[in-house]
């Protein structure tokens with residue numbers, strides 16, 4: 285077994301040339317307490333990574349930090365680097381960040397209406413995204429490309445849809461417009477935060493399919509935030525599990541979901557649709573997520589964990605076998621670790 289210094293668990297893999305996003309020791313603080321802490325991971329080209337955890341785990345704050353969109357008063361620290369950009373996105377100026385957003389990083393959030401301008405035709409909004417970042421020269425070329433892109437995301441009558449205002453479209457159609465805008469400049473990374481949660485169940489699968497197709501065609505990487513483990517199992521190859529503002533487990537989806545090691549992940553999987561057998565009720569994780577700043581010291585999950593011992597009052601180090609790592613003193617199904625912390629980073 286190898287162990288990390290208790291204050292800085294490493295989550296990730298060896299650095300590689302095809303790393304698109306490298307996040308190191310990311311934290312988000314407010315009034316002297318950390319809402320997100322020690323978050324480190326990498327995403328490679330074409331890789332689709334899920335970020336899961338209950339409400340209040342720190343998923344959205346992590347994503348907002350990557351894009352420089354944290355609300356006023358929240359302080360990021362650590363480092364976020366994108367392939368091809370010299371600047372660290374943590375601490376970058378608004379000018380630098382706005383070049384990255386919409387060009388290197390595309391974004392799809394839960395509620396499409398908040399991402400769209402209600403007073404502008406949707407075709408113009410897609411064209412604008414291309415013009416702002418200079419990937420199309422000339423309004424006419426951008427307009428033509430925007431209609432093609434609206435067709436690409438499966439909108440019927442793309443030329444007619446381009447002339448519509450957001451309120452004239454259904455929720456699923458609006459989210460497809462947002463996806464078209466997010467993909468307009470062939471981003472290196474697409475970040476999706478619960479992109480289908482607000483949609484009618486009948487269109488959820490369609491939008492998921494379009495998202496996956498969109499990133500595959502552009503060879504983009506994706507970070508996909510959701511509560512829904514079944515969705516992660518469908519669209520992602522790798523998963524990060526967050527709890528209490530930290531990543532507690534990470535690895536290939538199939539491995540993490542079939543052989544979870546952290547007791548929190550084990551609870552999430554048992555309580556998810558993945559465990560649905562058609563009989564009886566799913567178990568739940570005892571207790572609830574504490575408010576930010578009220579997680580226990582040491583292992584953040586220990587006050588809800590039936591395996592917790594005195595050891596858990598100290599911070600568990602990050603332990604990895606291959607690409608599957610966890611931070612838990614009493615893991616389930618623990619194979620012997622084979623990676624030192626430096627190797628795992």
Ligand SMILES: Nc1ncnc2c1ncn2[C@@H]1O[C@H](COP(=O)(O)OP(=O)(O)OP(=O)(O)O)[C@@H](O)[C@H]1O
Nearest residue numbers: 314319338339340341342343344345346355575576
């Ligand atoms: N502006 C803020 N000021 C203070 N605390 C905040 C702020 N924004 C979020 N938090 C707190 O930080 C913690 C993490 O929030 P975050 O939104 O990242 O969780 P999440 O895992 O994305 O949850 P959900 O799935 O519900 O979106 C929560 O306890 C939340 O209340």
